[in-house]
Amino acid sequence: MLDVAVLLSIGRHPVSGRARRAATDAQALEMALALRPRRLTAIHAGPPTDGEALRAYLGMGLERLTHLVLSEGADPVEPLIAHLRQFDPSLVLTGRQAEDGEGSGMLPYLIARGLDAAVVPDVVRIGPADAPNSIPGAADLVQALPRGQRRALTATGRFVATIHPSAPPARASAYGPARRGVIEPVAAQATADLFLSDCEHRPWRPKPKLMRVKRGGSALDRLKAATESKSGKGQLLVNPTAEAGALAIYDSLVEQGMLP
Amino acid sequence: MIATALTTVVLAVLAIGAALAAWQSRRWLAGRPAAVGVVAGLRALPGRYLVDVHHVVGRTPFNARFHALVAGGFLAAVVLLVAMGVAIAGSWAGSRIVWLLLAVVLAAMLAGALMVRHRRRVLRPRELSQGRFARLPLSLLGFSGCLLVVALDQSLGGVMPEALALILVAIAGLAMADLVWGVWKGPLKHAVHGALHLAFHPRPARFHDGRGRDTGLKPLPLAPSEDAGTVEPGTLGVERPVDFAWNRLLGFDACVQCGRCETACPAYAAGLPLNPKKLVQDLVVAMDAEASDAAYAGNPHPGRSVGKAHGGAALPLIGPDAMIHPDTLWSCTTCRACVQECPMMIEHVDAVVDLRRFQTLELGATPGKAAVMLEELRATDNPGGRALSRRWDWAADLSLPRLPAGGSCDTLLWVGDGAFDLRVQRSLRALVVLLRRAGVDFAVLGDDELDCGDVARRLGDEATFQSLATRNVATLNARRFTRIVTADPHVLHTLRNEYPAFGGSWTVVHHTALLLELITTGALTVTKPVGRSVTFHDPCYLGRYNGEIEAPRALLDAIGVERREMLRSGLRSSCCGGGGGAPLTDVSGERRIPDVRMEHVRETGASLVAVACPNCALMLEGVVGPRPEVAEIAELVLAATETAR
Ligand code: SF4
Ligand code: SF4
Numbered sequence: 037m038l039d040v041a042v043l044l045s046i047g048r049h050p051v052s053g054r055a056r057r058a059a060t061d062a063q064a065l066e067m068a069l070a071l072r073p074r075r076l077t078a079i080h081a082g083p084p085t086d087g088e089a090l091r092a093y094l095g096m097g098l099e100r101l102t103h104l105v106l107s108e109g110a111d112p113v114e115p116l117i118a119h120l121r122q123f124d125p126s127l128v129l130t131g132r133q134a135e136d137g138e139g140s141g142m143l144p145y146l147i148a149r150g151l152d153a154a155v156v157p158d159v160v161r162i163g164p165a166d167a168p169n170s171i172p173g174a175a176d177l178v179q180a181l182p183r184g185q186r187r188a189l190t191a192t193g194r195f196v197a198t199i200h201p202s203a204p205p206a207r208a209s210a211y212g213p214a215r216r217g218v219i220e221p222v223a224a225q226a227t228a229d230l231f232l233s234d235c236e237h238r239p240w241r242p243k244p245k246l247m248r249v250k251r252g253g254s255a256l257d258r259l260k261a262a263t264e265s266k267s268g269k270g271q272l273l274v275n276p277t278a279e280a281g282a283l284a285i286y287d288s289l290v291e292q293g294m295l296p
Numbered sequence: 297m298i299a300t301a302l303t304t305v306v307l308a309v310l311a312i313g314a315a316l317a318a319w320q321s322r323r324w325l326a327g328r329p330a331a332v333g334v335v336a337g338l339r340a341l342p343g344r345y346l347v348d349v350h351h352v353v354g355r356t357p358f359n360a361r362f363h364a365l366v367a368g369g370f371l372a373a374v375v376l377l378v379a380m381g382v383a384i385a386g387s388w389a390g391s392r393i394v395w396l397l398l399a400v401v402l403a404a405m406l407a408g409a410l411m412v413r414h415r416r417r418v419l420r421p422r423e424l425s426q427g428r429f430a431r432l433p434l435s436l437l438g439f440s441g442c443l444l445v446v447a448l449d450q451s452l453g454g455v456m457p458e459a460l461a462l463i464l465v466a467i468a469g470l471a472m473a474d475l476v477w478g479v480w481k482g483p484l485k486h487a488v489h490g491a492l493h494l495a496f497h498p499r500p501a502r503f504h505d506g507r508g509r510d511t512g513l514k515p516l517p518l519a520p521s522e523d524a525g526t527v528e529p530g531t532l533g534v535e536r537p538v539d540f541a542w543n544r545l546l547g548f549d550a551c552v553q554c555g556r557c558e559t560a561c562p563a564y565a566a567g568l569p570l571n572p573k574k575l576v577q578d579l580v581v582a583m584d585a586e587a588s589d590a591a592y593a594g595n596p597h598p599g600r601s602v603g604k605a606h607g608g609a610a611l612p613l614i615g616p617d618a619m620i621h622p623d624t625l626w627s628c629t630t631c632r633a634c635v636q637e638c639p640m641m642i643e644h645v646d647a648v649v650d651l652r653r654f655q656t657l658e659l660g661a662t663p664g665k666a667a668v669m670l671e672e673l674r675a676t677d678n679p680g681g682r683a684l685s686r687r688w689d690w691a692a693d694l695s696l697p698r699l700p701a702g703g704s705c706d707t708l709l710w711v712g713d714g715a716f717d718l719r720v721q722r723s724l725r726a727l728v729v730l731l732r733r734a735g736v737d738f739a740v741l742g743d744d745e746l747d748c749g750d751v752a753r754r755l756g757d758e759a760t761f762q763s764l765a766t767r768n769v770a771t772l773n774a775r776r777f778t779r780i781v782t783a784d785p786h787v788l789h790t791l792r793n794e795y796p797a798f799g800g801s802w803t804v805v806h807h808t809a810l811l812l813e814l815i816t817t818g819a820l821t822v823t824k825p826v827g828r829s830v831t832f833h834d835p836c837y838l839g840r841y842n843g844e845i846e847a848p849r850a851l852l853d854a855i856g857v858e859r860r861e862m863l864r865s866g867l868r869s870s871c872c873g874g875g876g877g878a879p880l881t882d883v884s885g886e887r888r889i890p891d892v893r894m895e896h897v898r899e900t901g902a903s904l905v906a907v908a909c910p911n912c913a914l915m916l917e918g919v920v921g922p923r924p925e926v927a928e929i930a931e932l933v934l935a936a937t938e939t940a941r
Binding site for chain 2: 049051052054056095096097207208209210211212213
């Protein structure tokens, strides 16, 4: 892993809405730093607003970071591809999806297509291949699958990896290096992202789970009943009045035997 | 002849001692510059020694007595001997009166030396260091004993053969040389460095000639200084010994290894890898170029061996193989028990925080959950990463009046981050009901109340602390009130003692003081005296940090408890383990600190322990039962002032 690029977006705290380092992007940078590459290029593409939040990445021990300065609402994919082509990295790391703005889950795929590279999503570990007969430059990967399963892969050639939240946690960001690090702004041209500007924005909410009380059965059944979410059943109330909501909760508690 | 020999020996040895001390001073003068009032300090020195040092030493009367005898006798003897030397030409130099005087002071010193010997050979307290200190009684006895014989003999006219007298003088000279050699690395080092430290102390306000107490941390300048211009901003906090201010290094050098801090330290008592005495000694030896702790002859950091640590004046202090292991640094609860007990007035907590500042601000090396907490704190202004409006969930039915910007009220209630915790919410509700019952005109800040930054600051995150402090000060200065009341001593300390540096200065009152006032003025009436045996656990940030140990006790007495005192209470209370971010850094030891404190509670036989701090409540309630009940003082007052309906 000689030449690594890492794409970093500006995150948003789910509660306060304040700009911060994005959680999985920070984990991607952590993985990139742990690989000790010969060259590490860190790039952010976006408008100059909240640019100071990028300093949190510098605080992890990154000396410099390139900021491709785009206008508000511009699509970062083309400028990122153009910039990455100059460096020709063997590995591009990024979080699985940004917390806000343009870095959708599609971005890694679009970048990979532009660079003519493979994509490995949801990576939790990367290391140089250790099999004796492996091709030079190949990398061993571990990929996270649903329900805690893991899959080992070997990748050759150039690829884009997205980082899964269960990858090693990001190191803390320190104030001193954060203020000393350098953000290099690079002006970039990009077309407006018409798709995103068309979309409605609203805060993310976890999908409500329907709790069921099930007596008897094996311990595993009860655990499943208590933890699994069942969709399709139950009642969906959108913006109910306080009374309607309270009534629905009350009825549900009665139905589940938690209230007389 | 005898007099000449004697004064020559004494003057020579003293000159060597002075040269050694001067040579030693290079080590601590290598530190960062510090603003010190040299003349004022030197002038205040005798007073600080006689009042402040003796206040600490006098807590163990035996030690105070032998110290007065030995040090006083030694100093007086040296002064007399030097005076004899100066006046050697004069005829009175050999006069019997002077010899008799000398004999008297030497007899006093001999008595003291015998007491020292008794302590070191017979009593042998665990916390005393051995090594170079083991020879101390021998040199003291040699010096005072031999010279006493000579002085008595001379005052009687000199019946002893001259040769024998000269041999005795030589032995005394050797003993004195050994004592003075101690200026270099032995017991007597503390005399020279302790005196200078008293004069050039980094916190002169802590002495009786200042405010008598000075516990707030000093702000760390974060912005690069103006004149630095384009120069890279310097590193923050302390990485290497030379990064400490010179008068702090001087302070460490004053440590006499008495081990009082070790006995007082709650982390040490619980077997966490921290012994404050060893911590200070680690800092002392690290001032040398090629440093190792191999010569240390006291108790180690629990669970860690001695002799493997290496460092140097320009090498990092913290690291798994460096002078101080990170676990040692992060075990400290910042309780100040060590500072309270230290007769050399060393400021351990300042050193710990300076070291933590570098770890957190420059390396991001805050351990585990503490780093997660700090990141949430930066993003949401509260340690749990919750919405600030949720701080008031517990009071949804109490309709607390909010104080908007520009508004005014009498009492501003600062609830603190405990309000996010179910246990603490109970005592906050009790407090609010009491305020209502007493008719206090109070209001809360609502969503404008941020974390006060206490934990961030003790964890070394000065940047986050200063950000919170400036915003809280601005919020508070935009409102008018006569006082702030809080149930959290950490908030009390931060607002009262640390926000003034950021432009805030208000009357800040702990709720125990307010409740006492309400009872004494009759606003609250005790209807149902508690009548149980209760012991009070002093919060470190209320007692040692702010000196408030009377109000909670008077309050408990007023509500009719049968009050019992723990062996360690008041200013010498022992920490619950909840301060300084210790529950977050969570260094493991043989036991948990709150378990140790609960032992102290059990020893009193009290059925209930009253606490006056949300952290204490959480830590002590976390001790597994069966154990005495834990109650917040407001909850007890509420029950005692219940009005019949
Ligand atoms: S402040 Fe408390 S925990 Fe820290 S070293 Fe001193 S006595 Fe020990
Ligand atoms: S630091 Fe103070 S209390 Fe601790 S051993 Fe040294 S002199 Fe004694």
